[in-house]
Amino acid sequence: MILETAAVKPAEHEISKYGLKLFKWAVDGVAAVVNPENNIRSLAREQLMTIFSGDITNWKNVGGENRRINLYIRDKASGTRKVFWKKALNRGDVAPGAVAVVSNGAMKTAVANDPCGIGYISVGHIDESVKGVTIDGIAPTRENVQTSKYKVARGLYSLTRGEPEGLSKLFIDYLFSPEGQDIVAEKGFIPVR
Numbered sequence: 001m002i003l004e005t006a007a008v009k010p011a012e013h014e015i016s017k018y019g020l021k022l023f024k025w026a027v028d029g030v031a032a033v034v035n036p037e038n039n040i041r042s043l044a045r046e047q048l049m050t051i052f053s054g055d056i057t058n059w060k061n062v063g064g065e066n067r068r069i070n071l072y073i074r075d076k077a078s079g080t081r082k083v084f085w086k087k088a089l090n091r092g093d094v095a096p097g098a099v100a101v102v103s104n105g106a107m108k109t110a111v112a113n114d115p116c117g118i119g120y121i122s123v124g125h126i127d128e129s130v131k132g133v134t135i136d137g138i139a140p141t142r143e144n145v146q147t148s149k150y151k152v153a154r155g156l157y158s159l160t161r162g163e164p165e166g167l168s169k170l171f172i173d174y175l176f177s178p179e180g181q182d183i184v185a186e187k188g189f190i191p192v193r
Helices: 005-017 045-053 079-088 104-112 142-146 166-176 178-186
Strands: 020-034 070-074 099-101 117-122 153-161
Touching (some): 020 142, 070 104, 079 117
Antiparallel strands (some): 020 153
16 A cells, blocks of 8 residues: 555554554655746745735746746645645645646646646656746755655555564565666656655
8 A cells, every 4th residue: 555644644543553664765846847948946935825826827926038937736545735735835725727637747748838838747846848946945855755845745655554464574675676766767756765
C-alpha cells in the first residue's frame, strides 16, 4: 500500500493500535506549472491561491500578458491534488470552472498545449514542455524538495503489519535497493537514498 504523509498523520493512533510499520521510500514535490510561452516565472503564494480560487482570471493581474487564465486541476481521487490543495493553496477554494485531468501526464499535456493554462504536476515530471513556477522565491527543483526548502511535497510510504516477512520483506528491501531507488527516480519521484 502507498500512503502520502497527510494520510499517515490522522491515523497515528491506528499505526500503534495495529502495530503497523511505515517505510518512506520516496518524496514527491508538487509544482505549479505553466506553458513555456507564459512569461510568468514566479508567484507569491497569495497570488497562486487567488488564481486557483478564480478571483484572478487574467494573467495581466499577476504581471503577465493580457490573457485569460485557464485552470487545470487533478481529479478528486488524486493524492497530488490533495498535497497541492493543502500545501500550496492553504486549503483554499478552487474555482468551479477548473478542468479536471486524471494524471501527471494528462496535466502536462493540457498545460503544454494551452498558452493560458496553469496546473500542477510532480516535480520529477517537469520538462521542456511545461515550466515550473517559483513560489515565494523557492523554485520547484528536485534539490529544493530533497532539502525541504520547497514545502509543497509529501513522503511516499509503504506499510506492513509488524516487521515485514517473506514477500513483503523482499518487496520493501527492493524499494530501498539501488535498483528500486533508480526506478523511484525514473518515475519522477525523489529517492530517499
